[in-house]
Amino acid sequence: MLKGLAGLFVIDDEESDGLGLPSRWGIDDIPVVLQDRRYDAAGAFFHSFNPITVAVGYVGDTMLVNGAVDPVAKTAKGWVRLRILNGSNARNYRLALSDNREFHVIASDGGLLEQPVTMKALPITAGERYEIMVDARDGKPFDLVSLPVLHQPAMRLPPFDRPLPLATFQPDGADGTGRMPDSLAKIPSLPQVLPPVSQGLVMQMYRDAEARKLMTDAGLMEMAKSGKTDPAVVARMVDLIANQPAMPLKAQLTANGVNGKPFSFVESGFDAPLNTDLVWAISEETDSMLHPVHIHGCQFRITSLDRKPPPAHMAGWKDVAPIENGGSAEIYVRFPQPATVDAPFMVHCHNLEHEDSGMMTEFSVTKPAKG
Ligand SMILES: [Cu+2]
Numbered sequence: 001m002l003k004g005l006a007g008l009f010v011i012d013d014e015e016s017d018g019l020g021l022p023s024r025w026g027i028d029d030i031p032v033v034l035q036d037r038r039y040d041a042a043g044a045f046f047h048s049f050n051p052i053t054v055a056v057g058y059v060g061d062t063m064l065v066n067g068a069v070d071p072v073a074k075t076a077k078g079w080v081r082l083r084i085l086n087g088s089n090a091r092n093y094r095l096a097l098s099d100n101r102e103f104h105v106i107a108s109d110g111g112l113l114e115q116p117v118t119m120k121a122l123p124i125t126a127g128e129r130y131e132i133m134v135d136a137r138d139g140k141p142f143d144l145v146s147l148p149v150l151h152q153p154a155m156r157l158p159p160f161d162r163p164l165p166l167a168t169f170q171p172d173g174a175d176g177t178g179r180m181p182d183s184l185a186k187i188p189s190l191p192q193v194l195p196p197v198s199q200g201l202v203m204q205m206y207r208d209a210e211a212r213k214l215m216t217d218a219g220l221m222e223m224a225k226s227g228k229t230d231p232a233v234v235a236r237m238v239d240l241i242a243n244q245p246a247m248p249l250k251a252q253l254t255a256n257g258v259n260g261k262p263f264s265f266v267e268s269g270f271d272a273p274l275n276t277d278l279v280w281a282i283s284e285e286t287d288s289m290l291h292p293v294h295i296h297g298c299q300f301r302i303t304s305l306d307r308k309p310p311p312a313h314m315a316g317w318k319d320v321a322p323i324e325n326g327g328s329a330e331i332y333v334r335f336p337q338p339a340t341v342d343a344p345f346m347v348h349c350h351n352l353e354h355e356d357s358g359m360m361t362e363f364s365v366t367k368p369a370k371g
């Protein structure tokens with residue numbers, strides 16, 4: 001992703017086409033791909049797997065939206081639909097609009113929600129997708145803004161220590177034709193009684209203490225607690241991010257893991273039964289870092305997040321379940337496609353530096369034996 005492009009697959013069907021949602025690409029239906037980047041002295045994208053990176057992930061200092069810095073979109077004057085992908089390596093955002101106006105979440109990773117969910121700030125972690133509707137019938141311009149995130153001190157380094165405008169929208173075109181429906185899609189209700197947990201997925205970090213010590217010594221934890229940006233601390237952190245030597249490959253590939261081991265190209269993982277309703281439990285060990293856990297081969301439903309029902313905008317079809325701050329999630333999932341041991345599915349943290357340093361495991365999906 002760092003060397004190439006990030007893009008969207010846009011999947012429509014009769015159900016979504018029949019709702020009258022804004023659907024004129026680039027006019028009132030706008031893709032928004034969010035990525036943070038850091039440049040090296042030669043102007044190339046900087047990347048290094050050093051002790052800070054394998055712990056907190058990529059920390060950029062420049063925002064790209066659809067590959068551009070501070071882009072402006074001229075849109076219809078009306079309802080505007082933003083199809084948002086967090087295509088960042090590791091960064092999470094809290095998206096808001098510059099004039100603090102409300103917006104309405106209409107879809108998550110795997111499709112439309114049942115009803116629009118009205119929000120003023122939307123957390124989105126790496127790999128997650130949300131569609132939002134903005135009422136721009138008044139024609140007033142607005143910015144999409146990222147508010148500072150909670151719990152992740154390294155992700156609050158400037159310019160992310162204050163509300164940061166990401167892109168500007170100028171709804172001064174012709175009147176929009178899209179509408180905002182009251183109800184969106186039928187989503188099956190969850191069963192009253194869920195099956196017992198059949199698979200646990202524990203995200204693990206084996207070298208986070210080392211990174212925490214470096215960041216504590218640099219003054220980052222104190223700065224995060226105070227809520228005030230200190231240029232001396234920022235300079236020390238930037239030095240750690242940009243100038244710490246890269247780890248040897250073997251150390252990098254074994255810095256993180258799932259269920260007791262880093263990802264292995266030779267050992268196989270576990271098996272899941274085909275076409276069977278399952279509950280999986282996702283948790284983190286001791287690190288309290290953010291892990292947007294992504295599972296291939298399925299769309300699932302989050303049944304609990306930190307032992308509570310998920311917020312409404314996360315109650316639809318998902319393929320990323322974010323946990324952080326010692327939290328956990330349970331998901332209700334069914335795998336409709338088989339996968340062999342030789343061509344397995346993956347489950348991985350969508351913080352790509354976690355994934356690329358071992359936080360990934362593989363699984364096959366096979367027809368259960370009759371019993
Ligand atoms: Cu992670």
